[in-house]
Amino acid sequence: AQKVTQAQTEISVVEKEDVTLDCVYETRDTTYYLFWYKQPPSGELVFLIRRNSFDEQNEISGRYSWNFQKSTSSFNFTITASQVVDSAVYFCALLTSGTYKYIFGTGTRLKVLA
């Protein structure tokens, strides 16, 4: 079975705090891809990052960083020095090789308070 679990339904932080959003996935496939999407209050879905199963390098993009650990089947997302504009729902998604559809987690709502 393939599954994505985002156990944190909602997180509230104060501006400038660091915050980590957890994503745990399940798949038996050896080739797969993991994604993070952001959904701001305006409602659109914005692609943030893709990681494939053969690349466990962590990635940093500005204040955003991603920690991929196959040993724990996790693909966590950290925002450093959070800002109010980071307030959004964040979705983690899994795509396995040979399939057409993504499996989305239920999302984590992040509220960054000024």
Place this chain on the structure above:
Amino acid sequence: NAGVTQTPKFRVLKTGQSMTLLCAQDMNHEYMYWYRQDPGMGLRLIHYSVGEGTTAKGEVPDGYNVSRLKKQNFLLGLESAAPSQTSVYFCASSHPGQRSSYGYTFGSGTRLTVV
């Protein structure tokens, strides 16, 4: 470059009414998808298409029909709307080889309320 365009953006239907949601993409993508988003449920796949003239069922297809007569358009139909179909609907598209690299391109969503 418009990307993925969904129409309408908002709609209120009465139970039993029918309607069609239109998704248009101008990126020459092969694959197109319809998802619904409900609170606490994430995004669930309704139907998808891997090319012009082809469609397939996703996770929650009941009560919906789709058509892909032209490569750039993917229509989602509700024949007899029910309150359980109140949701936000997202269309997405992707291209073979790119779908794993760049992810989906999503439309801005259609908020549908069935009363």
